[in-house]
Amino acid sequence: MGTFNEYIKNVFPSIDEDLRQYVEGVLENGADDFEDSDEVYEAVGEVLHEISSDKTEDDIKNICNELLNMLRPERSAKSNGSLKILDGPIHLGSIADNAGSNVEEIKSIWVAQRDDTLKVNAKKLEKAEAKLQEKQEKRGKEIRTVAAPKLQTASASQVINKKESKLEAKGNNRAQDIRIENFDIAYGDRVLLQGADLTLAYGRRYGLVGRNGLGKSTLLKMISSGNLKIPSHISILHVEQEVIGDNTIALDSVLECDTVRQSLLEKEKQISAAINSGSNDPDLNTQLSEVYVQLQNIEADKAPAKASIILNGLGFTPQMQQNATKTFSGGWRMRLALARALFSRPDLLLLDEPTNMLDIKAIIWLENYLQNWPTTLLVVSHDRNFLDSVPTDILHLHSQRIEAYRGNYEQFEKTKNEKMKNQQREYEAQLQQRQHVQEFIDRFRYNANRAALVQSKIKMLEKMPELKPIVKEPEVVLRLPETEPLSPPILQLNEVTFYYSKNKIIFSDVNIGATMDSRICIVGDNGAGKTTLLKIIMGILSPSAGTRHVHRNLKFGYFSQHHVDQLEMNMNSVEFLQQQYRGKPIEEYRRQLGSFGVSGDLALQTVSSLSGGQKSRVAFANMCMGRPNFLVLDEPTNHLDIETIEALGKAINKYTGGVILVSHDERLIRMVTNELWVCGNGSVKSIEGGFDEYRKIVEQELEAAQAK
Structure with a gap:
C-alpha cells in the first residue's frame, strides 16, 4: 500500500x-x-x-x-475475462423460445462473468x-x-483609590458617584478588560454596548458580587435570577422588597396584638403612634398601588397579581424579579437584557418608566429602540477597555464614527509628514552643508508621537442557505381553531397564508399564542379544527425561543454539528459554523463556555445546515449583539425562501417584515399600516390603563 x-x-x-x-x-x-x-x-x-x-x-x-x-x-x-463475442447474427426470437434451456448462453451474451x-x-x-x-x-x-477550557470562572482585580479607601475605613464615605479605576477582568485565561476605568455618576442612565463575548454580562456580575469594590453604603440590585416560586402572591412578593415598610408593619402588628391582649405597658400606645408616623412618612399606604402599577406595566393582570409565585413559568418569574427591582429602587440598578423576557407592550411601558429613574442605572441591551429611549450615556466596551459617550445610542454612533474619521485623518496626515521628513533625511544625510538640519529633522521625527492606524471592528456577516423556488400555494391555514382544553380556546377561525416571498412578523402579548401558532404552521401541533395545507417540498428551519436547551453543553460546536449531521468532512462543519461567526478556536470551545450570543450563532448554524427553504424564527434576537441583529436583518432580506418570525425587536421588524400578524383576543389577524399602526394601538392601550 x-x-x-x-x-x-x-x-x-x-x-x-x-x-x-x-x-x-x-x-x-x-x-x-x-x-x-x-x-x-x-x-x-x-x-x-x-x-x-x-x-x-x-x-x-x-x-x-x-x-x-x-x-x-x-x-x-x-x-x-470470459465474454461472449458476437461474431455472427443472433436470432433473439429463437433464443426466447428456448429461454429455459439457453439461460447460460443468454447470460454469456449480456452479462460479464x-x-x-x-x-x-x-x-x-x-x-x-x-x-x-x-x-x-x-x-x-x-x-x-x-476544546477543553482551562478555566471556567471569571476573576477581577483593581487598584483601590487610597483617599476613598481611608474614607471607607472610617465610615465617612458618602459619595453617590461610583468610580472603579484601573481594573482587569479575565474569564479563565482570556483577558476581557485590562487597565479599564468605569465612572457612574449618580442619577444617570448608562447603556453598556459591545460585541458578543467581550464581557458585558461578566462586568455586571463582577460589580454585583463585590469582586469589583464600590462604596459599601451604595445598595446594588442585579436582576439576574428569577424569583423562587412559593405560596407568596405576586403583589406581596414585590411589597416584601421594601424592608423598612415590612419591619414597621410587623412592629405595628406585634404592638397591636399586645394591646389587644390586655397589656398594661403605658409605652405601647406611644410606640404605636411612632410607628404610624413613620409609616405615614414613607407613604406606606401608597405602596400596594405603586407595586400594582409596576406589575400591570410588565403584563400582570389584576388576577395574576393575586396568584402564588409558584404558579408562574420561568419567564414570568423573571418579570417578577424585574418588578421587585423597580419597586425597591436601589442606588445602582444593573439590568442584563431586560427586554428579552418582555413583549412589545411591556417594553414600551418599561422604556417610559425608566426615563424617570431617580438613581443610577447600568443596562446591557441589544434593543436599538430601547437604547435610543432610555440611556443618558453609552459605555462602549471594546479592545479590553470602556469608552464613555454622552447621549443615546444614535448620538453615540454619530460621535463614534466622526471620532474615527478624525483619528484616521490625523493618522494619515502624520504619516504623510513622517514620509516627507524621512525623504529629506534620506536625501541630505551625507551632505555636510546640511548636517545640522538633518540632525534637527531626525530629532523632530523621534519626538513626534507615533499614532496607530484605526482598527475597525470586522463587519458581522451571516449567510443563510440558497433555496429553489416553489410554485404556490406554499402554506395555508383555513378556519383553524386551537385549544388545549375546550374551556380555554387559544384562537379560532384563523385564515392566513404565506409564500416564498413572505416576511411576516407575529406580535402580541405574552401568552396570546404566538409560539403555539408557529408550531401549528410547522405541523408540530395539529389544529383542533380547520385545515393546514403545506407544499410537499416545503422544508422548515426552526429557531426556538429556547434554542439553548437544544444544544449539547459538554460538546464543542464542531462535535455538536457532527452529531446532528453525520458523515460530512470536518471542514464542512467548520465552514458552516464560520458562516455564522463561530470560527477558529471558538468552534473548539465547549458550548457551555460560549456567551449567549455565540450559543445563538451555533443554533443558527445547526438550523441552516439542513438547508431549509422556509424559516420560522421565535425571538431570534435574544442574546445577539446589535451588529449581529443588523447582519441577521440583511441576511433575511437576501434569503430567497419564506420567513415568519416572532420578535419584540422593533428595528429588526421594521428592517425585514412586509406583513404583521397580531395574535390576541382569541384570533390572529393581519394588520394594515404595519408596525407603526401596531405601536400606536399599544400606546393607546397603555394610556387608557394609566388613566384608570
Missing part, C-alpha cells in the same frame, strides 16, 4: 495528516469492495474536493481511477467498518481534547 500512500502525498502536498489517514483508511479497508473508480469517488471524492479547491471534478475522478489501479492491480485483467473471488467478504467488510469507526472516535477525542 506504500505506493498509493506516496501518491496521495504527492498529489495533495498540503493535506492534513488526520485527513490523509482517514482517506487511506477508507481506501485500504474498502479495496476489495470497489468495483470501479466511481465507487472510489463516492467514498473519498468529497473529502478530496475539500482539501484541493484548485482541482476540477474530472481531475478528482482521474485521481480516484489511479488510486483504484494501485489498490487493485488485478483489475486490468477483468477486461480480458464475475469472478467469485471479487465478492464482498462480510467478515472483511465488518472489520473495515469497525476500524474506520475506531479512527473516527479517536479523531473525535482529539477534537474534544483541544
Whole structure:
C-alpha cells in the first residue's frame, strides 16, 4: 500500500495528516469492495474536493481511477475475462423460445462473468467498518481534547483609590458617584478588560454596548458580587435570577422588597396584638403612634398601588397579581424579579437584557418608566429602540477597555464614527509628514552643508508621537442557505381553531397564508399564542379544527425561543454539528459554523463556555445546515449583539425562501417584515399600516390603563 500512500502525498502536498489517514483508511479497508473508480469517488471524492479547491471534478475522478489501479492491480485483467463475442447474427426470437434451456448462453451474451473471488467478504467488510469507526472516535477525542477550557470562572482585580479607601475605613464615605479605576477582568485565561476605568455618576442612565463575548454580562456580575469594590453604603440590585416560586402572591412578593415598610408593619402588628391582649405597658400606645408616623412618612399606604402599577406595566393582570409565585413559568418569574427591582429602587440598578423576557407592550411601558429613574442605572441591551429611549450615556466596551459617550445610542454612533474619521485623518496626515521628513533625511544625510538640519529633522521625527492606524471592528456577516423556488400555494391555514382544553380556546377561525416571498412578523402579548401558532404552521401541533395545507417540498428551519436547551453543553460546536449531521468532512462543519461567526478556536470551545450570543450563532448554524427553504424564527434576537441583529436583518432580506418570525425587536421588524400578524383576543389577524399602526394601538392601550 506504500505506493498509493506516496501518491496521495504527492498529489495533495498540503493535506492534513488526520485527513490523509482517514482517506487511506477508507481506501485500504474498502479495496476489495470497489468495483470501479466511481465507487472510489463516492467514498473519498468529497473529502478530496475539500482539501484541493484548485482541482476540477474530472481531475478528482482521474485521481480516484489511479488510486483504484494501485489498490487493485488485478483489475486490468477483468477486461480480458470470459465474454461472449458476437461474431455472427443472433436470432433473439429463437433464443426466447428456448429461454429455459439457453439461460447460460443468454447470460454469456449480456452479462460479464464475475469472478467469485471479487465478492464482498462480510467478515472483511465488518472489520473495515469497525476500524474506520475506531479512527473516527479517536479523531473525535482529539477534537474534544483541544476544546477543553482551562478555566471556567471569571476573576477581577483593581487598584483601590487610597483617599476613598481611608474614607471607607472610617465610615465617612458618602459619595453617590461610583468610580472603579484601573481594573482587569479575565474569564479563565482570556483577558476581557485590562487597565479599564468605569465612572457612574449618580442619577444617570448608562447603556453598556459591545460585541458578543467581550464581557458585558461578566462586568455586571463582577460589580454585583463585590469582586469589583464600590462604596459599601451604595445598595446594588442585579436582576439576574428569577424569583423562587412559593405560596407568596405576586403583589406581596414585590411589597416584601421594601424592608423598612415590612419591619414597621410587623412592629405595628406585634404592638397591636399586645394591646389587644390586655397589656398594661403605658409605652405601647406611644410606640404605636411612632410607628404610624413613620409609616405615614414613607407613604406606606401608597405602596400596594405603586407595586400594582409596576406589575400591570410588565403584563400582570389584576388576577395574576393575586396568584402564588409558584404558579408562574420561568419567564414570568423573571418579570417578577424585574418588578421587585423597580419597586425597591436601589442606588445602582444593573439590568442584563431586560427586554428579552418582555413583549412589545411591556417594553414600551418599561422604556417610559425608566426615563424617570431617580438613581443610577447600568443596562446591557441589544434593543436599538430601547437604547435610543432610555440611556443618558453609552459605555462602549471594546479592545479590553470602556469608552464613555454622552447621549443615546444614535448620538453615540454619530460621535463614534466622526471620532474615527478624525483619528484616521490625523493618522494619515502624520504619516504623510513622517514620509516627507524621512525623504529629506534620506536625501541630505551625507551632505555636510546640511548636517545640522538633518540632525534637527531626525530629532523632530523621534519626538513626534507615533499614532496607530484605526482598527475597525470586522463587519458581522451571516449567510443563510440558497433555496429553489416553489410554485404556490406554499402554506395555508383555513378556519383553524386551537385549544388545549375546550374551556380555554387559544384562537379560532384563523385564515392566513404565506409564500416564498413572505416576511411576516407575529406580535402580541405574552401568552396570546404566538409560539403555539408557529408550531401549528410547522405541523408540530395539529389544529383542533380547520385545515393546514403545506407544499410537499416545503422544508422548515426552526429557531426556538429556547434554542439553548437544544444544544449539547459538554460538546464543542464542531462535535455538536457532527452529531446532528453525520458523515460530512470536518471542514464542512467548520465552514458552516464560520458562516455564522463561530470560527477558529471558538468552534473548539465547549458550548457551555460560549456567551449567549455565540450559543445563538451555533443554533443558527445547526438550523441552516439542513438547508431549509422556509424559516420560522421565535425571538431570534435574544442574546445577539446589535451588529449581529443588523447582519441577521440583511441576511433575511437576501434569503430567497419564506420567513415568519416572532420578535419584540422593533428595528429588526421594521428592517425585514412586509406583513404583521397580531395574535390576541382569541384570533390572529393581519394588520394594515404595519408596525407603526401596531405601536400606536399599544400606546393607546397603555394610556387608557394609566388613566384608570
